[in-house]
Amino acid sequence: SQELEQSPQSLIVQEGKNLTINCTSSKTLYGLYWYKQKYGEGLIFLMMLQKGGEEKSHEKITAKLDEKKQQSSLHITASQPSHAGIYLCGADRGGSEKLVFGKGMKLTVNP
Amino acid sequence: DTAVSQTPKYLVTQMGNDKSIKCEQNLGHDTMYWYKQDSKKFLKIMFSYNNKELIINETVPNRFSPKSPDKAHLNLHINSLELGDSAVYFCASSQGGGFGGYTFGSGTRLTVV
Numbered sequence A: 001s002q003e004l005e006q007s008p009q010s011l012i013v014q015e016g017k018n019l020t021i022n023c024t025s026s027k028t029l030y031g032l033y034w035y036k037q038k039y040g041e042g043l044i045f046l047m048m049l050q051k052g053g054e055e056k057s058h059e060k061i062t063a064k065l066d067e068k069k070q071q072s073s074l075h076i077t078a079s080q081p082s083h084a085g086i087y088l089c090g091a092d093r094g095g096s097e098k099l100v101f102g103k104g105m106k107l108t109v110n111p
Numbered sequence B: 001d002t003a004v005s006q007t008p009k010y011l012v013t014q015m016g017n018d019k020s021i022k023c024e025q026n027l028g029h030d031t032m033y034w035y036k037q038d039s040k041k042f043l044k045i046m047f048s049y050n051n052k053e054l055i056i057n058e059t060v061p062n063r064f065s066p067k068s069p070d071k072a073h074l075n076l077h078i079n080s081l082e083l084g085d086s087a088v089y090f091c092a093s094s095q096g097g098g099f100g101g102y103t104f105g106s107g108t109r110l111t112v113v
Helices: none
Strands: A004-007 A010-014 A019-025 A031-037 A043-049 A055-058 A061-065 A071-076 A085-092 A099-101 A105-110 B004-007 B010-013 B019-025 B031-037 B043-050 B053-057 B064-070 B073-078 B087-094 B108-112
Touching: A004 A085, A010 A019, A019 A031, A019 A085, A019 A105, A031 A061, A031 A071, A043 A055, A043 A061, A071 A085, A099 B043, B004 B087, B010 B019, B019 B031, B019 B087, B019 B108, B031 B073, B043 B064, B043 B073, B053 B064, B073 B087
Parallel strands: A010 A105, B010 B108
Antiparallel strands: A004 A019, A019 A071, A031 A043, A031 A085, A055 A061, A061 A071, A085 A099, A085 A105, B004 B019, B019 B073, B031 B043, B031 B087, B043 B053, B064 B073, B087 B108
16 A cells, blocks of 8 residues: 555646645654655755654745644745656655655646 | 766666666765656665665565675666566665665666667
């Protein structure tokens, strides 16, 4: 069974719009990672969240981890074409020595 | 300086061939991984090594054999390549011990024809 569910699976927005991506786990997370991948390229680390209720921001991207540490959201403000790509959330269960990933969310930003 | 480097970036080969992908990290991390990303972009772990010892071996055909000569290197050898092996293979490293901080390589796009 898929441990991490990402929603939506894909999203097309107009430049300048705000958007939110969600990542939900059936189990408590030790750490939640957000990565971005452009086509044909590697994974670019965005943010890592570990504490319940934690929120981090970088430029126009804000990520939050809920108090129960089972759901995370990634919010992009005033989207730009450079934000386009596949967003992946990965979960670290602590001591498991691996990251489990969601299926990714493909974002298209139309100019 | 590249933190996690993989070679080659692209690999096109015929069915039945044997090929290797190399990975090196200069972060001083204890743990290294191989992940496979399929055509639907789903990223799934294959192997994990901690200080040259295998600690994770997911359900992967035994045609895939990882080798870690030292903790900075983790290579992936694939025997008798099949069409279904076509994917992007990512190497990654972390400090391990559940402390996170994963760094990924740029991937190797393997195409089996």
